[in-house]
Amino acid sequence: MKTKIQTIAINKKHLIFRSQVRQLQKLILSTVKTEPKSRFVLNFSQVSFISRSCADELFNLLAHCKTENINVALAHLAPEIKTLLSAVKKAKQKIKKEMSYEIY
Amino acid sequence: MSKPRPWGGDTTVNFLHNYMLNYKQTVPAKKLDSAYETIAKHVEQLKWPKGFNQFILYALSELLDNVKEHSKSSSCTIFVSQKNKILHLEISDNGIGLRQSYIHQGIYPKDDSSAIQFAFSGLSTKDPSERGFGLYTLKKFITTLKGTLTIKSGKAQAKLNNGNIELNTFSQAVRGVTIAIKTPVTAVNFYQHIE
Numbered sequence: 001m002k003t004k005i006q007t008i009a010i011n012k013k014h015l016i017f018r019s020q021v022r023q024l025q026k027l028i029l030s031t032v033k034t035e036p037k038s039r040f041v042l043n044f045s046q047v048s049f050i051s052r053s054c055a056d057e058l059f060n061l062l063a064h065c066k067t068e069n070i071n072v073a074l075a076h077l078a079p080e081i082k083t084l085l086s087a088v089k090k091a092k093q094k095i096k097k098e099m100s101y102e103i104y
Numbered sequence: 105m106s107k108p109r110p111w112g113g114d115t116t117v118n119f120l121h122n123y124m125l126n127y128k129q130t131v132p133a134k135k136l137d138s139a140y141e142t143i144a145k146h147v148e149q150l151k152w153p154k155g156f157n158q159f160i161l162y163a164l165s166e167l168l169d170n171v172k173e174h175s176k177s178s179s180c181t182i183f184v185s186q187k188n189k190i191l192h193l194e195i196s197d198n199g200i201g202l203r204q205s206y207i208h209q210g211i212y213p214k215d216d217s218s219a220i221q222f223a224f225s226g227l228s229t230k231d232p233s234e235r236g237f238g239l240y241t242l243k244k245f246i247t248t249l250k251g252t253l254t255i256k257s258g259k260a261q262a263k264l265n266n267g268n269i270e271l272n273t274f275s276q277a278v279r280g281v282t283i284a285i286k287t288p289v290t291a292v293n294f295y296q297h298i299e
Contacts, residue, residue: 014144016137016165017172049144049158051165052298053173053238080158087298 004035007075009043015050021057025064032070040065045076055088125150130181133197136168139182147184153291159245160184160193162294166238167195167283174208175199177280189289196282202257205281216258217271223255224262224269242285244297251287 008027012020028040050058058074065072077085125146131139147160164184171180177199185192199205203219206212213219226240239255243264246253253264259277263270 014141014161014165016140017169019172020137048148049161049165051162051169052241053166053169083295084298087295091298 003037003039005041006031006035006038007041007043009045010047013046013048015047015054017051018053018057021054021061025061028061028065028070028072029068032068039071039073041073041075043075044078044081047081048078050081050084052084052088055085056092058085059089059092125184125186127182127184130179132179133172133175133177136172136180139180140164140168143182143184152289155292155294156289158294159249159292160191162298163193163242163245163285164195166242167193170238170281171195171197171199174205175281176205186289191285191287191289193285194282197280199280201277201279202255202281216260216277217262217273220255220257220260220262220271221269224264239283241297245292246285246287248297249287249290249292251285254282254284256282 008024010024015021024042031038031040062072074085127143127146129139143164144161147157150157152160164182168180168182171177175197177197179198181194181196183192183194183196200208201216201219202223203213203216206219206222211222213222223239224243239253243253246264247267250266255262256278257280259274261272261274263272
């Protein structure tokens with residue numbers, strides 16, 4: 001079966017809510033059920049602002065897809081979006097380190 | 105100076121010139137997305153100092169996402185206004201309140217004051233995929249901007265001012281959560297505070 005590249009255009013100028021990213025995740029997972037060899041490209045060309053919560057949820061989406069062996073790439077990110085994603089990614093890595101030291 | 109333009113129901117939107125904003129609307133919880141888009145459209149056109157537009161969009165997005173994710177409210181009142189170079193931003197919902205929101209996440213503050221303190225401290229929920237309620241980052245911004253941040257929930261109120269938090273308790277509980285920000289309109293290094 002050939003790999004199919006599915007492009008999902010995010011037609012929103014502002015990505016604000018975690019629920020918006022969860023909808024995206026649902027779409028990806030339902031597409032994979034019918035077309036398991038799909039690779040996804042999320043087109044951010046229309047997005048000019050993403051909230052920290054949304055960025056955080058986006059990284060959750062990418063991590064989940066990675067565990068499910070679903071290839072997802074982000075494309076056409078505006079410089080401001082790239083910078084914010086980078087900052088949120090660093091913060092998540094910092095939290096992961098802090099949590100690894102918790103004693104239960 | 106342009107005339108105020110009434111905009112349906114209890115909404116007022118008044119754009120005096122490119123530096124000012126006056127917006128108040130009570131929206132159903134399901135319409136937070138479109139309310140945000142309306143405000144963002146105007147904020148992006150305002151000629152505010154560098155980084156300040158981003159800060160307001162960020163503050164609004166975090167507070168509205170909290171309402172959507174945690175409050176279980178049916179409606180939310182959004183107030184954004186600028187007067188004499190001071191910006192007022194207030195988000196008020198009719199939901200379950202901060203303490204109950206934490207309890208739903210498996211965290212048990214002993215009272216409303218503790219819940220507010222948890223929020224200020226950036227306490228994460230048990231789910232490692234979420235950072236918390238976003239108020240911790242707002243606290244950093246407000247401290248840098250030399251503004252104030254007030255949170256009211258249940259029988260407690262906390263006000264952040266000059267890096268100090270003043271706590272008060274009341275005999276009568278208020279429903280939901282009200283968060284009010286007052287800050288000078290000034291330049292701010294946005295990305296420095298996000299990490």
